[in-house]
Amino acid sequence: MSYKNRLVQSLIALCLALPLAWLSAETYASDFPESARQQALNMAAEFPRLHSIMAAHDGDVIIAEAFRGPGLDTPANIKSLSKTVLSAVVGGAVDRGEVRLDQAITDLMPNRIPDNATPGIERITLANLVSMQAGLERTSGRNYGRWVVSNDWVAYALSRPFVDEPGGRMLYSTGSTHLASVALTETTGRSTLALAREYLGEPLGIRIDPWLRDPQGAYFGGNDMVMSPRDLLTFGEMYRQGGRHNGVQVLSERWVNTSWQPNDRSPWTDDAYGYGWFITELAGERVYYGRGFGGQVLYVVPSVELTVVITSDPNPPSPGGRYLRELHQIVAQVLIPAAHHL
Template structure:
């Protein structure tokens, strides 16, 4: 998910028109189900999604605005399942955190050479010394998405070996470079440390406790789940992940992830250079919403889990990008920033 500049705020004229329509008794949309006194919030969200009339948000399939565990706004089909794209990265990092909590991985200062010793001999020396923390924060120097787009592995090739054999883009710790290949290495690290696939581990350690029962997760030719994409979720399941993070790693009175991991994962370790989401943690983007600290799991075409702890708020957007690119997730982070958070604050 490459970083883009902040999306323009919705037209005040469109917002005013939508609010007036509600006040005179017109229905905003049959797909909108505002809860309680949510009509104004619904009209503002609908005005944002209509935007400039280009249809850039037409691929949105579900939106949920959850405050304190109560649905303030629900749109579309929250139980429908679709590709979560790079939201997968944030889930993958959560599984790494659980493995660290359980002592299956010693810590984030372990190196790739230690974590993937079977590949150590063929890794460039800088990558061999790169730490798990650097992989998590996209600062390990691993080839970025633009590099791999031109040098994709063959269908039968070992994807992990391919990523590790490429010349590092920069020295470890030097700078942020968005790398889905780096996220895929996390899947290899998890599988080697636990002896289980990422999907099997997730079912036991994360999905079942959260009530997530039907996810699918694509794998590479070697059978490892893709670490950076490939997970299919519903908006309801995405909300459960956001609520877990909002609760500091607990769900239903059970601790699934340590509070320490949640805190480290969702603080800015490095600057991204982006306007809407300027920081990056452990596979989570970090920014603000109407001045409140926020963190975001984001995926291609408009997949979003945004958590705003000050407002006890989780916003989920799921978009269908099967037949088109949709809008970038920064659009929906901007919606939280300029529409939802101000309305709730």
């Protein structure tokens, strides 16, 4: 083969390889300080269970790193961060007039109320479910295992005794958010998966795969959804921009603001809780975040135009609250101060 032919073949091979290299590289069209970006990555790399971190400032991706695990574009189990996504699905139904927050669950799903339901459940509203204020004994924590092995998750949750009044204390309970999922399905006649794809997946251009369903076929409300870090970042950015994405109003600004209004406080972290979002303060800024078991976290900090996604190994043993506090420090010590000075 002549030198000329070898040169031509080499150039062709290079041209074919360039698009692949371009697609695999992250570009950062932002004035976010490189020193802060590197510091955040160094802190993240210290956690052996941390899978990935992504962040955007003023709409520009400033961090996109997968240390291990499925990667940035592969759906992974986001555990109870699903509650934040489910809240958005509820918001989509509220925006369209398909449900109201003040509707009683007995009106939303009359065919699913068991004969042994606890007296007084007609006082529980859809709002009470998404704010974790149903008043019923929790089905999370030490009660979770008995609940998920029952043959009817709805009947089990609705037969729990009242330990507070509806609208009273925040009682973190996945049974409450699952009841919200079932209520949506029963009222609209469409699965929670179909609603999530219609209200969020299509307008945001994100992938929402099927996830776990209960014994009666309803999609699990508040746990085990699978989403990629990149799609979670898009979802969080939509909230940061008042429900808008690429000029399209995906959720109403009213719903976003309502979701971020405190209803009560978590007894474990003392952070306030709205509709699917925890509310706290980091580095002097108001921060809204959703979280899932083992270190799946989505942060939105509108005051400094910042959105952050962190995914982690969800398998036990989980370091619990300590690990969450350590993840908070990446946002509080590095990302917020850097964004604040731009």
